[in-house]
Amino acid sequence: MAKKDLKRLAAEVAIVNPESDPVADRPSKKARIDSRSLFVRGLAAHTTTETLTDFFSQHFPVKHATVVIDPQTKSSRGYGFVTFTDGEDTQSAKEQLQGHKVDGRPISLDIAESRHRQAGAAADNAAAKKEDRRAALAEARKAPKLIVRNLPWSIKHSDQLSALFRSYGLVKYADIPQSKGKLSGFGFVTMRGRKNAQAAIKGVNGKVVDGRTVSVDWAVSKDEWQKHEKKGAEEREETDDDDNDDSASNEEDGEVDNAHTEENKDEDEEENEDLRNFMKNHMENLEDEDSDEEDDEAQSDEDDAASKDAPVSSTKLRTTDNRTTLFIRNLPFSTTDTELKAHFEQFGRIRYARVVYDRATDRPAGTGFVCFVNEDEFKTCLKGAPRPQQSTIPNKKSILQNETADEAGKYTIDGRVLQVSQAVSKDEASRLAESGAVAREGKHQDKRRLYLLAEGVIPNSSPMSNILAPSEVKIREQSAAQRKKLIQSNPSLHISLTRLAVRNIPRDLDSKGLKALAREAVVGFASDVKAERRQPLSKEENARGGEEDKEAERRRKEKGKGIVKQTKIMFENKEGSKVAEVDGAGKSRGYGFIEYTSHRWALMGLRWLNGHAVKSDNGKTQRLIVEFAIENAQVVARRKELQAKTKSYQLVGVKEKTAENEAKASSKFMPKGKDFSVSRGKWQGRNGKSVGKSDDPVKAASQNAAVKGELQQKMIARKRMTRKKKAKGRD
Structure with a gap:
């Protein structure tokens, strides 16, 4: 769990046993409800x-x-109520949201109070005593509340949290707090009956859920937690400085362990200090790397840690020195830090072991680090590690593992043989990443381009996720799940390199407006890169299109066309059937498509348009949801074949039309007689051979030109013969 989550958690609840604390005087149930509500x-x-x-x-x-709601007009009466899960949020909401606009109108907030009727003093005293007894009874009967920490990010809804506790009794209420739409990593569960709650703590506490060890304890109010903290602080002052350092570092990592003995106290103290320095400076950078490059680039942070955390003495081995640090690949995604450390302790003492998490997905990346205390033990582990088996067939990668590579099982976790190597420097990791990108250029094994599924997904760590409404977050999550399920169910589907699917489009936006927005997206992306507001495309991303993209770009520049090839918005009629936009008789469905001329422009357009706010004519703002479109490979192949045939037919048609025009032009010189066959359309040449149409349009045109010249010569000869005959007749 991150430190900010622990701090926010500490401000709300603490882990203590309520049975050991005296029952504090609390207001009645109705009063507590009112204190959590705003008018x-x-x-x-x-x-x-x-x-x-x-x-x-x-x-x-x-x-x-x-x-x-007014029952007659069915519209709002102008007021309402909001109840929060925590009473402390009520006052904060009143102070922070006072005067904010909802649907264009400023709102006024007050703490909701129950109605009271005036009565005599005796009635008030009696009611007060009755209320005290009722409050005491309600406190005794209050449903126990549990706090669940270190929740995996896969648990996003209260129903999923309730499912973990249903086998131990009735779950009355479950809640997962969020901060600006972002999960906090902990939740609250209210059980019916203390026995059920105790059974739930015993059964769920320490249970591994999606790779994370869940922690469950009693939840108490903030005041009680502060009292408990004050008491604990006084007790800690009596201990020595070593214990203070040990407990502070452990609490900061969220793993409080009071079972250390005096024998290994110094070792644990050194370990916690190393972990804190390493995590503070470098683990965030490791999580930011991308899939294939992550294996090489993540190792560079180890070198950064060595330069920042190195002690003044040059003789002492630095705690984050690469000389004792291993980089682990092929880790099972369910492996935790504790399991990784325990596995490598068979080779010697371990300073720390950490599993790398992908920041984009908040899930394990399949890699990790293990740092040894002793350099000799590190070398022994590295020397005995199995080497990856090279394929005998070039450009072929097998998913099968060599079972004889690790017969003893020392380097195998959950059936997966680990790939162990020494962490390298930052410069070396950058060089490896660059060379790997060049080697992969044009040789992607993923012909369906499934790596593009991640494009368009807004991770929880992104600043954009903080401004998205819960409804928008839900739509995006459902879309990602549907796309993944769809492409897994049909192997004929693949992801387009140049075509984007756009949703949540304002209803009044047409295809021309979408095309203008698509052009603006590329310009906006380039401007953001120039202003250093976003990262430029990497070399690998620019080279994804290969020679096909280069050829398309060359043809585009020759013809002087734009970068947007086509835009289309889907329309429907009153019956819900699809209609063409040009008909003008339908309304927009709110989604459409953008096709760029190359993958480079498509990637730039997607990253700028995704989450971009577009205002409609009525003033409503909608944020676009942009993803690479899913296409059927068979349909695309048939479309390309049809386009190629159409182009060839058009070329042949032009040539035939030219030949036909030339034939018509020469037909006026065609004589009538035995030398020309009208029925067959053939001319008998001087050599007696027929001259007709050729299958080749160019050859036919040249033949027609020869026939034309021969006819002219014969016409001239006949005219001469006629003049000679007339001259003889006059004589």
Whole structure:
């Protein structure tokens, strides 16, 4: 769990046993409900409960919200109520969101209070005593609340959290707090009955869920936690400085361990200090690398750690020196830091072991680091590691493992043989990454281009994720799941390099507007790169299109055409059937397609357009959802074949038309007689051979020209003969 999650968690709850603390005086159930509710005024007539919920959910965890509706007009009465999961959020929401606009109108916020009727003093005293007894009874009967820490990112909804505890009793309520739409990594579960809660703690605490060890304990209020912390601080002051350092470093990593003995205290202290320095300076950079390049580039951070964390003394071995650090590949995705460390402890003492997480997906990347205390033990481990088996067939990669590579199983975890190498310097890692990109240029094994599925996905660590509404986040998650399922179910489907699928388009935007937006996207991307607001395309990304992209770009420049080949928005009629946009009789479905001339422009356009806010004519802002389009390889092949045939037919048609025109022009010189066959359309030449149409249009044209010249000569000769006959007749 990240440090910011621990700090936010510490500000809300603490892990103590409520049975050891005295029961504090608390307000009644109704009073507690009121203290968690806000009364919202100034709502527009068209504001709905969903709109109100979405607005407040972007800032604080909301249990429920409602807008009071007029039963006659079926519209809002202008006010409503919002109840938060935590009473402390109520006051914060009132202070921070006071005067904010919802559906264009500023709202007024007040703490919701229950109605009280005036009565006599005796009635008030009696009611107060009755209320105290009721509060004490409610406190005794209060459902126990548990806090669940270190939740995996795969658990995103309260239903998924409830499923972990249902086997131990009835789950009355489950909640996963979010901060600005981003998961916090912990949640709360309210069980029915303390026995059920105790059984849930015993059963779920320490359980591994999707590669993470879940921690479950009792949840208490902030005041009680502060008292507990104060008491613990006083006790810690009595201990020595070594214990303080040990406990502080452990608590910062979220792994408090009070079972250390005096024998290994110094070793643990040194280990925690190394881990803290390493994680602080370099693990964030490791998580930012991409799939194939990550194996080489991630190792460079080890060298950074050595330069930043090196002690002044030159004789002592640096704790993050590459000389004792291993880089591990082919790790099972379910492996944790603890399991990785325990596995390599068979070779010697381990300073730390860390699994690398991919920042884009918040999941293990299949790589990790192991740092030894002793250099000799490190060399022994590296020397005995199995070497990857090279394929005998060039350009062929086998997914089968050599079972004899690690017969003893020392380098095997969950059936996967680990690939072990020494961590390299930053310069060396950069060189390896660059050379690997060049080697992979034009030789992608993934012919279906499944690596493009990740394009368009906005990770939780991105700043864009903080401004997306929960409804938009849900749509994107559903889209990613559907695309993955679709492409796995049909092997004929692949991802296009140049075609983008665009959704959440304003209804009043047409194809021309979308085309202008597609051109603007490429210019905007280049401007952002120049202003250093985003990263440029890498060499590998620029080379993905290969020679086909280069040829397409060359033809585009020769013809003087733009970078956007085609844009299309889908329309439908009143019955819901697809209609053409040119008909003008349908309405937009809110999605369409953009086709660029090359992959480079498509990638630039996607990264700029994805999440881009577009305003409609009514003032509503919508953020585009852009992904690479999924196509059927068979349909694309038939389309290309048809286009090639059409082009060849057009070329042949032009040649035949030219030959036909020349034949018509020479037909006026055709004589009538035995030398010319009208029925057959052939001319008998001087040599008696027929001269007709040739299958080749060019050859036919040359033959027609020869026939034309021969006819002219014969016409001249006949005219001479006629003049001679007339002259003899006069004589």
